[in-house]
Amino acid sequence: xxxxxxxxxxxxxxxxxxxxxxxxxxxxxxxxxxxxxxxxxxxxxxxxxxxxxxxxxxxxxxxxxxxxxxxxxxxxxxxxxxxxxxxxxxxxxxxxxxxxxxxxxxxxxxxxxxxxxxxxxxxxxxxxxxxxxxxxxxxxxxxxxxxxxxxxxxxxxxxxxxxxxxxxxxxxxxxxxxxx
Ligand code: NAP
Numbered sequence: 001x002x003x004x005x006x007x008x009x010x011x012x013x014x015x016x017x018x019x020x021x022x023x024x025x026x027x028x029x030x031x032x033x034x035x036x037x038x039x040x041x042x043x044x045x046x047x048x049x050x051x052x053x054x055x056x057x058x059x060x061x062x063x064x065x066x067x068x069x070x071x072x073x074x075x076x077x078x079x080x081x082x083x084x085x086x087x088x089x090x091x092x093x094x095x096x097x098x099x100x101x102x103x104x105x106x107x108x109x110x111x112x113x114x115x116x117x118x119x120x121x122x123x124x125x126x127x128x129x130x131x132x133x134x135x136x137x138x139x140x141x142x143x144x145x146x147x148x149x150x151x152x153x154x155x156x157x158x159x160x161x162x163x164x165x166x167x168x169x170x171x172x173x174x175x176x177x178x179x180x
Pocket of ligand 1: 005006007008009015016020034035036037074075076077078079082098099100102103106117118119120125126127128
């Protein structure tokens with residue numbers, strides 16, 4: 001049986017890794033789909049699809065885990081066609097794992113079996129919390145696999161996120177949304 005797990009992985013953290021380990025106990029073959037693959041260099045999605053693929057493949061290699069496919073999946077402007085778009089980009093699969101309620105509904109409406117992703121210590125292992133810690137200069141490394149921390153340092157990911165934060169603040173200041 002082949003499973004598909006979809007997430008944005010901004011960045012891939014220890015919670016995601018635990019999910020992958022759990023899913024690998026249920027399926028023989030796993031596809032990891034990288035959602036919103038076309039988006040990068042934003043506060044919510046700082047890393048490119050290529051960088052996310054590197055993070056995931058290095059982390060899995062470090063753990064001795066086997067994932068057969070890591071596939072970037074760009075968003076499309078039509079939710080009713082999204083599942084067909086995912087199917088067109090991936091090898092065939094029998095079951096989908098997703099934490100996103102919309103993705104869950106869209107797959108169910110197309111008759112695809114959807115399973116809940118187990119969540120691990122969500123307060124700590126959360127992409128939002130990790131990006132916040134990077135911006136604030138707090139410890140983020142302990143929340144990601146060592147291989148992911150290495151990739152983020154190599155690409156100067158923290159510096160990128162801080163620059164994006166500064167440009168975002170400037171945009172709001174110019175628009176008058178926030179006071180200096
Ligand atoms: P999301 O809305 O970013 O994630 C939902 C929640 O689930 C987040 O809190 C996320 O945590 C968590 N999560 C996701 N994967 C996880 C995992 N493997 N283990 C633990 N927690 C996990 O959406 P998503 O599930 O990451 O990704 C769904 C993708 O489908 C998105 O890229 C979305 O744009 C795409 N999509 C596109 C269309 C379209 O193009 N029309 C339609 C539906 C969905 P973290 O923040 O910690 O990762």
